[in-house]
Amino acid sequence: MDTPAWSTAELTERLLAEMAQFIGPLPSAFDRAVRAVPRHLFLPAVIWLRDGNGGHRPCDRGATPDEWLNAAYSDAPLVTQFTDGLPTSSASMPSMVLRMLALADLDLDPDLEPAGRRVLELGAGTGFNAALLCHLCGDEAVTTVELDPTLAAEAERNLKAVGHTPEVVRGDAGAGRPAGAPYERIIATFSVDRIPSAWLEQTEPGGRVVTPWNSAWCGGYGTLVLTTAPDGGGEGRFHDFASFMPMRESAPSAADVPTEDGATPERRASSALSPWSVAGGDLNAEFHVGLAVPGACCVWDTSGEHAPARLDVADDSGPSWATVDYDGHHADRFTVTQAGPRRLWDEITAAYAHWESLGRPSVDSYGLTVTAAGEQAVWVEGPAGRQPA
Numbered sequence: 001m002d003t004p005a006w007s008t009a010e011l012t013e014r015l016l017a018e019m020a021q022f023i024g025p026l027p028s029a030f031d032r033a034v035r036a037v038p039r040h041l042f043l044p045a046v047i048w049l050r051d052g053n054g055g056h057r058p059c060d061r062g063a064t065p066d067e068w069l070n071a072a073y074s075d076a077p078l079v080t081q082f083t084d085g086l087p088t089s090s091a092s093m094p095s096m097v098l099r100m101l102a103l104a105d106l107d108l109d110p111d112l113e114p115a116g117r118r119v120l121e122l123g124a125g126t127g128f129n130a131a132l133l134c135h136l137c138g139d140e141a142v143t144t145v146e147l148d149p150t151l152a153a154e155a156e157r158n159l160k161a162v163g164h165t166p167e168v169v170r171g172d173a174g175a176g177r178p179a180g181a182p183y184e185r186i187i188a189t190f191s192v193d194r195i196p197s198a199w200l201e202q203t204e205p206g207g208r209v210v211t212p213w214n215s216a217w218c219g220g221y222g223t224l225v226l227t228t229a230p231d232g233g234g235e236g237r238f239h240d241f242a243s244f245m246p247m248r249e250s251a252p253s254a255a256d257v258p259t260e261d262g263a264t265p266e267r268r269a270s271s272a273l274s275p276w277s278v279a280g281g282d283l284n285a286e287f288h289v290g291l292a293v294p295g296a297c298c299v300w301d302t303s304g305e306h307a308p309a310r311l312d313v314a315d316d317s318g319p320s321w322a323t324v325d326y327d328g329h330h331a332d333r334f335t336v337t338q339a340g341p342r343r344l345w346d347e348i349t350a351a352y353a354h355w356e357s358l359g360r361p362s363v364d365s366y367g368l369t370v371t372a373a374g375e376q377a378v379w380v381e382g383p384a385g386r387q388p389a
């Protein structure tokens, strides 16, 4: 590598300033942790940067060392692994990592030694967050789990190289890590749409589970902070940020494979609901639809092949689908075709109407309750109290 144009100390100062602009002044313990954990030591020689067109381009430390190092100390997520053309691991955006650590409420005292909390991180990636946790809580307090064995080995190597030796476990984080339970904090760095029961079982009463959320409709959006109850259940609220890749499955489940349903006829109708209302970038509306219409996903077709603009809707685990066409002239009515056992557009229309009737709540009005029996229910809180989302 050629001599870089900046020292890592200068770049760390810049990163700290960039993060503080975004999330406000950092607690001194976080400031010290970021200074103590050089992010570039947790990155592979090739990372992928956003290309400005919705995709990624590789950035090779050997070929463009300044760009690589500059990226390492930018407040941005950096993709560190692609599988079958899709990003499957990244070094998370540093300010996002710190916001999640703040939500975990590690009870840090800036004048004390590491807090000594038992913390389970899920999704080690290349190990940066685990290193911060080691710095904050002490190595013995930290366990991190990674599904991908190559990444787990990389995380372990990177952590060792900066002097940290937490327990790095290769395995499916859906099962948590029973051997080290109970934990005071569980922090996932991938998104889920349900809390695996193991996470609650392995968190001590009054402990916290912090996890990014996702839905088929909305993708990764929102972070849940759940406090566990003595009876084994828990309750918590969503916060309005975080965009994390979804939890990977060890193997595809039968439910992931759509089945054919040629018997259900198509139905055409007109709809007054604009597809842009539910898939045009209003994250609060999209978050609600994602919670209320599980499994529904969508993609825009602007090729003009079928209509000037079409929203293609599908059930991610079944044969139902819908299309919503804009004719290029009328913004108050759209042609809808639906097929399959679920009338997806009808479900979405009802969900959107409910969201409007609730006063268009934002993500932080929502919460999740898990009962002792493991039932999970998302609710939304408004002037009239709580109701199902």
Ligand SMILES: C[S@@+](CC[C@H](N)C(=O)[O-])C[C@H]1O[C@@H](n2cnc3c(N)ncnc32)[C@H](O)[C@@H]1O
Pocket (backbone or CB within 6 Å): 088, 089, 090, 091, 092, 122, 123, 124, 125, 126, 127, 128, 129, 130, 145, 146, 147, 148, 151, 171, 172, 173, 174, 189, 190, 244, 245, 246, 247, 248, 249, 250
């Ligand atoms: C955003 S990356 C991790 C970022 C990392 N914690 C950091 O500090 O930069 C998410 C990681 O979760 C891992 N992951 C996804 N599903 C998993 C699962 N079921 N079990 C364990 N790890 C999983 C991915 O392989 C990926 O490395």
